[in-house]
Amino acid sequence: MPSEKKSEELASRALEVLGRPREEFRSTLIVTSEELRSLLDAGSATAEARAARTAAELGAFAVGHIDIEKFSSFQQKGAAVPVSEAPRLDAASRTLRSLLELGDDLYFVRVSSGGDLRDSVSHGLGRAGRAFGAARTVELARSGKYDEEVHGGWLDSFPPSLWNRREWELAPPLIVEVDGADLRPGGLMEFLDGNQKIVLVVRGPAPPAALARLITPGVTVLQTEDPAELSLVAEAEGPAIGALMPPDSCRFVHVPATGEGRARLTVHHMPDEEPKRALGGISVFQQADALRHLATLAAGWGLAAAGDVGPSGDGASGPAGAATAADKLAAWILRQADLQEAG
Amino acid sequence: MSHSCSLLAPVDEDQEFHLDDYEGARARWCPGCGDHSVLTAAQRLLVDEQLKPEETVFVSGIGCSSRFPHYMKTYGFHGLHGRALPVATGIKLHRPDLNVFVVMGDGDCVSIGAGHWVHATRYNVDMVAMMLDNNIYGLTKMQTSPTTPQGYKSNTQPQGSWLPALNPIEATLGITNASFVAQTAEWIPAHLFATLQAAYRHNGFAFVRVLQRCPVFTADIYMDAVRNPEMIDMLDHPDGVPVPESLRQIYPNHLRHDPLNLSAARDLAADTSRIRLGVFFRDEGLPRYEETRHLPAHTADDKIRILNEELDQYAV
């Protein structure tokens, strides 16, 4: 299907733009995995195995010059891991390696048509979150606090509801393909924490201002049609969500305040058409209400789009485009006022 | 180097830290020494920002102020005279996940370590660099420092300092890629705290000169300024350090100064007829060296694979 192909293409563009957060998560996986490998090497080995390991680590220059067995008897013993816990550490190590082997697939989820966006995101993050689960398993095992009852499933899924502050800071980025008709982002609020980056690649008609509901002071929120603009999400400090929207959706960006005189909400485009049809279970009212919300926020901050340049330095909409957006926004606000009077 | 840290860390992540979590050995500076006040401000900052003690490193050189790390309960590196900045740079290049604070004296920073001060400013590695400036060598008992006022008598220059004092703020503002340059005074704790907080929150190398009284050797230098707030101009701007509410009345002279305005900053710094406190310059858009040099991590096996490819070029 052409649209599917297009969304795949957009998803891979999104992947590209999210290169840095992806690389950071992968690096964290690698460093953790290597540390765990060292722990396993050091912890469970016999004296002979340790000597063999020492010989390997000292390399060829030591041959004939260093008595390896003796040398290995002097090295610092790593933190002792109870022998009984070794299998658990092995399992954690395998989990980390399997995540590494997943490569970029780790950062993708697809919401099947009619599926629940929130659940899919939770599932995707819970999958990458197994890295956190694995690390916690290791920590618990070596401190003797591991409890199968409580921690048993952590290597299979470690959902965001269990993440701590540090884990949120190291959160894996996620790219989500979702039908416009399933775009109910309200449930995503709980995932916008720490350093979480989420990109929604929206297929087919969608509520034009769906993400407006996510605008809160500390979160970067972006709706755009241009994958390159996703760099605003990738480079944002703190949590950020962006959606690649179908044509004639709202295009806006909200960035947490960075100082006086800098725009927080910039609206680049308002749709030409008002929502007329329900999309999936999303009613006309809900769609329009999101638009109203966006307009209210923009008006409330006195930023009627024109002339406001977000930190993006936004080249997508020149002054003319901005002016049009401003006009439309003004018109919108007026219309809403009329509607309310009429009602 | 890769910028990542391992996930392997104890589970108790959401612990709340209090002042005593940051208190190390009892400070042994002289009574009345300005360093006490800086220590308190730093500890308050760590509480406020809830920095993990084990993920925070205070690096210092040698001198009175360089005892600072011993009085914190974080990691500390009390190294060589003048050489705190290279060490801090090395730490941050290898471990950007750590919060790095550097504490130097005036002799440390702008005399023996002057080359490092210039280049650390240019590297713009994300850290807070405090220069505790008491205008004198204290630990070695009163020798002239580069910031000693001209004519001020010391043991090495008993006829009075021969040269005009070096102006660290003006000099730092002249260094390419300087991204945060501020001045505060230890006798104004609210301003000191606000300045350190702005420095900590700044992404890049935050240079803070702290005017600091030495009750033993230079007690008189800042005496007038302490007694007479009229002598001080507070640089005021929301992008810098807004003058704290509690100080607005006491320090009546406020200068509106946009810290993005470098030439205005240089003019303000060059005019030494007034003591100016606040952020002279701040630009988060400048390149940070540890970011520029950021690299992804590799597994041991990956490295072997790449190394073999590289060695192929030298294979016979």
Next chain:
Amino acid sequence: MAEDTAVKTREQTGRAQVIRSTQCTVEVVSDSGEGAQKCGQTFGAVSAKMGNGVWTVEIIPAEIQPPPRSPAGASGNRIRIGERVVTNWGDRTNVCIAFNEQVLLARHRLDAIEDDAILLVENMWATHSDEDIRAEWTAAMEELGGAGYRIIEVPMEQECLTVVDNARKGKNMFALGILCWMFDRDMDLTREQIAHAFRKKAAEITERNHQLLELGYAWADENLDVRIDVRPGLSAENTLVMNGNQAAAFGAVAAGMEMAAMYPITPATSVSHQLGEIFYKFGGIVHQAEDEIAAVGVAIGASYSGKVAFTITSGPGLALKTEFLGLSVMAEIPLVVVDVQRGGPSTGLPTKVEQSDLLAALFGQPGDAPHVVMAPATIEECFHAMITARRIAETFRTLVVVMTDANLATGVQPFPRPTLDPAWQGSAPDMSAIPEGKPPYDWDEATGLSRRFIPGTPGGMHTLTGLAHDGNSRVAYASAINQKSSEMRSRKMAVLQSTLRPPEVYGAESGDLLVVGWGSTKGAIEEAVDRARAEGVSVSSLHLRFLSPMEPGLKAIFSRFKKVMTVEINYSDELDMPYITEENRRRGQLAWLLRAQTLVDVDCWTRVLGEPLRPGAIHDVIRSNVSKGGAA
């Protein structure tokens, strides 16, 4: 070829006389910028690929831009090839190809040329429009002519101009063509090697160089009547060819290090050039610091916070780093320092080899600063030593100085390709929570070893200090504490020494003379020992890799020889010099050390000629010392 270095036979095939030899030394010399080095390197690489033993050294002018046609400007390459492995640069040159007579004269005056050598020299200067140049030519040829060399004039310029407009840029490949004909090199390999050398340039450049190569080859075929046959007797399979600085750079990568902090200094800098090309692919940073002090400071900061880091320097830089090196010892921060030695003191001979930093490396840090000093002896060992150095630094929380020199740094030699092992990278630093109450210097009473507390490790908060400190890293001036902590730092060296094996003796286990060396002189010493033993002289040698702590068992080994002497590239007085007595004689640095360590009356023979030692010279020393030493 000198009788004692090579077995040779002559035969006539067709027009050309063929001299068969077990080894041969070739020099290519020119003004700097004329590409003699590329010619020499290519010849060396092709020979290595064909299965010859090879040792290549650069001939480096003293100045960056010496005036053209000046003896001081001689620049180029010296390539020694052999049927078997070649371990050093050899004695004098057998074949020299020169782009002007002045650089040739320079080599002659340096006594670098063998008496019966074949010299090929560009002859455009004989008919040059400048009268002075013509006069210089005549004078030089007269001086050279008196020495008995076989001199062949080559119209390089004239020939090259048939292919290129600027012959200055092409003579090196023409000369390579001549050498390829003389030594019957594999031309396909040579073309490949040229293509590789110019891979970063436009394709036409490679093509033009190929043309010049063929031209030189054809000219030689037509005009020369002597060829030299050094048969390849080695398998070139699984071999790497590189210089010692490159080997050290790759070794650092293989050792898993990720931070090289440095400041440019000859002859160490090229380690960072190599790393600059590749290190980032491994997550490694080459940090070019603002000065030598900052370089070691950054390395120490990085090491302190995780993986062991290293810095690269040479004598003057080592001097600047001493305060930080003391800190690394005092605070027990692992660190690897590579010292690529050059001539000294002061700025000395920046491009030339010397082994004069030994005592500075051991004792240069004011205060008592026990640490490890090791010295690779071959280019191959430059690679492997980095791996061992990192591991020792980590395990013993110590400074490890790896001493190479300009000879290893710039010498190029094939060596067996190592089978890479991920274990070389060591383990990730232990960052598991530190049990409450465990001090940061929890010295094991017997060994002085303790666990390193790395920032980020929970429970390990402490302030590291360069001041005297107790086990808790608290500043402590109490005399007992200083005594104890000094003892702990020193003990680690004894513990490391207890793991070292006594060195192997090269040759018989006892005899008249034992020659002791360290570092890059191994090949030359052992070749000299071989020659002397072949003559029936009772001599053996021993080569040290660990200078601090010193390898064990030396006294016992020394006692089995009538005389022990070191051979080193550093300065020592000789007894026949004015005022010099047994009492005031300043000896070679290793000799100094060995005498102190073993109380054996170790003699020395050392030279600081700004060049590697020649096996022939060492051979002479052995002969004279054995007869002098009253050998039976």
